[in-house]
Amino acid sequence: MSYTTNLEKRLQFELDYRERIGTLRKLRDHPTSTSTLPPTIDFSSNDYLGLARDRHQATLVNRRYQTLTSASVATNDPILGATGSRLLSGNSIHHTRLEHKLSRMHQRESALLANSGYDANLMVLSSLPKRRNKDVVLMDELCHNSLIMGTRLGRLDTEVRIFSHNNVEALSILLRQCGGAGGGDGRSCVFVVVESVYSMDGDVAPLQQILETAQTFGAVVIVDEAHGLGVFGRTNARDLWSVDNSTDDTNFLHESGAAGGTGVLAALHLEHHPALLCSVHTFGKAAGCHGAVICGSRTLVNYLLNFAKPLVYSTALPLHSLVCIGCAYDTMTGSLGDEKRARVFRLVRLFRRLFQNSSVPPQPPPPPGEIQQHNAASNRLRSLLLPSPSPIQSVLIPGNQACITIATQLRNNYGFDVYPIRSPTVPKGLERIRIILHSHNTPQEVTSLVSMLHQHIVTLLATNDEHSVRFIPEAA
Secondary structure (H helix, E strand, O other): HHHHHHHHHHHHHHHHHHOOOOOOOOOOOOOOOOOOOOOOOEEOOOOOOOOOHHHHHHHHHHHHHHHHHHHHOOOOOOOOOOOOOOOOOOOOHHHHHHHHHHHHOOOOOOOEEEHHHHHHHHHHHHOOOOOOOOOOHHHHHHHHHHHHHHHHHOOOOEEEEOOOOHHHHHHHHHHHHOOOOHOOOOOOOEEEEEOOOOOOOOOOOOHHHHHHHHHHHOOEEEEEEEOOOOOOOOOOOOHOOOOOOOOOHHHHHOOOOOOOOHHHHHOOOOOOOOOOOOOOEOOOOOOOOOEEEEEEEEHHHHHHHHHOHHHHHOOOOOOHHHHHHHHHHHHHHHHHHHHHHHHHHHHHHHHHHHHOOOOOOOOOOOOOHHHHHHHHHOOHHHOOOOOOOOOOOEEEEHHHHHHHHHHHHHHEEEEEEOEEOOOOOOOOOEEEEEEEEOOOOOOHHHHHHOOOOHHHHHHHOOOOOOHHHOOOOOOO
């Protein structure tokens, strides 16, 4: 038997195991105009503002791209691919101009494009912390895999310490244990790594307190704004506060004439905070395209140009991507972006109000002996919904199979495109259906989704005596 055959058997064994425990991942086609799949209603994509499917946005991109490509005919410049890395043949005036534009938009001294948000986080975390300098990374426990892998690529895994999610006191304790920046030797540095909006829970980091705490101990902060860009900004800072009540911080109300949608740091006026080392803004979500940008000092950007391996050894973004990014910022930060964000947050408030306040009539009516059980399950529904002011709304459905079952029913029976988020992507027992609200959703769609979601969860609970008590935690 060949070595290849043995390897194939081992690989298949691991795939079979994943299928048995309900964690096997598979690609799923989405309906298009040329497919035979039934249409679905998008409650799963990261296309918060609908720019990825916006025909007016596509027209804007195509016109600008045609203008640039027509002008480059005489010089025979590349118009499809970049032809090489930024440090070889792949750089262009278009890359430089876009970086200048993005540095101004994010109010930082300099900016550096990356091929994806994942690449950007690898660039930062694999090149900045140094083992030889005895640097330490303090990371929120819910940080994205790309941030974790960045530290591992830099062979820093033994120097990474995790603090409990959004817990500033826990962060303070770790900073105290580190002895502040350098632990007294003047060379080492403490890096605090957080996200502005967390992709699985949808909650927002207390960035003001995190930055102030880091500054107290001489640490620096790296903020991943992947889910903050396009969603929050100076013109809708009030949406950062809980949508379950009307409390606003009057220091951060709507700013007339400001560019909106540039992220949570901008909404809180924190772009110039002394402890902020850099921010990473990903374009594959609200911007509706691809790539990312790292914003920081000129020294930081020059350092990454020299030491960030994913940049040094990757082909640069092509011209069409640069045009898409520039056009996305024009839309996100303008009046149309404000209109789209307003629609999104009206739906966020509607979803949470309906989920927490609606009663669920049994369908079909249960036998008399089961009515009390049904009512008990219905009353505990609100504890399933995690607190979140963002368009990411997560409903806990503990157990991979239960989560898959409800998501499949919602998709197959009603056309709601939702996904089960299973362990190990999230911790065991915290599996959930993640619902993402967009500017292209309607109040009617949201109302129908909540109704069907309620009915299927309550039915599952009320008909499963074994799990009826421990299925839903008392407090989410």
